Amino acid sequence: MTTPTLRTPPAHRRHRFDLRATTLFFVFLGVVVCVVGFAVRMLAGSVERRPAWVFVLAVVGVASLLGLRRRVHVMRAARRAAAALDEAARDAAEELETLTIPRQRACADVAGDYEALTPEEFEEAIAALCERDGCSAVDLVGGAGDLGADVLAVAPDGRRVVIQCKHYGDSHRVGSQDLQRFGGTCFTVHEADVAVLVTTSHFTAPAVEYAEQCGIVCVDRETLQAWTDGTGPQPWRQQ
Template identity: 55%
Template structure:
């Protein structure tokens, strides 16, 4: 006599734990419990004010339960609880899938190398902060000796603008009283510059320094007084500049200033720029 083979139960698959699905599951369960509690509170209030209605509802409920038991003997509270849990779990998964479909995927944009003054790290989408490099200094050599006096004054004013001076203005001309370029440093100091475009062999003398020294501080209110020349200064002129606190910039020092290799006149010591 052949023994019928017992049907194997399909192994239950365990779903991987998901925090969002679990949280949504308990949220739906809390809503259901809240609704049940509200219904219970409503029934309790009705029992206080309308006891006859409660009796009728109880009788109707008992009759419905008895009818259900006659139609199906195997109904149990445990099975009802399991079915309710399964239905609640399916509702949770449906809600999670709906949320996944509704949420847009995050946009990933590549930032090109060098953008915003940064550098790329191991992740090409992440821009690491980096200190912005200073503006490059123009190192093209200028033949200041070949410029006329007006062009030389404009060239010196451009050096002041390049190195961060504000309110730079060329005021040289008739009646300038020794001031050819005026400017203001970033820390608020007033700079007054006299430009002497001399050829080699024609040095700036002490009389030139004396005329400038008599107006740069008293009339122009200079915090920093500078004399810039394409040639050189005589020894008496340097002595007078040191006594009066005037910064002297000769031809080689002017080239170092233009190349960014030497100090700016407002950063130098008087008569030793």
């Protein structure tokens, strides 16, 4: 029995010439050429009859290019502005955090010994007490040119509170001159509804008498400790 041999197809088979496909290709090419030629002829005739259209089309093209470039510039400027605002917001948040953290630390230390604090830390501690007890818009303004106000705040009932801090030792009492200087600015300059002078020491009798006449709340060492512990009223409730 003989085995039939398989015939291997040739590696390169020539494609047959397709007259129909070739004819359709040249017909399509002719139609495209005719359409393009007709469009060019119409455009040339329109330009010849109305030359102003060329100027109009040129102006429209230039304006479109300029508008596209302007849009690109505006988009770039908007992205830069957004990035700048984002960076400014982060810087403001960091700045607010740096201002809040010392007050939080001071508020954590207010139950301790006030005499161990520096005058600046004492002002921070008083501001922290105000924030702890519900005051808003608490601001530290102590320093040169403060005109007698170290801490400004708004009490929970909406009254404006102006506080002066005197970080004195036990042997250095707050005298009437201190109260007179504070009384000369707390109401007229700072427009206080509640004026408070708080100290780590005590007040002299003339100072207390002057404070009662002017309506200034005096907070001495014991009263401050009671305010700190929560066993005594806040200064804006003592008036």
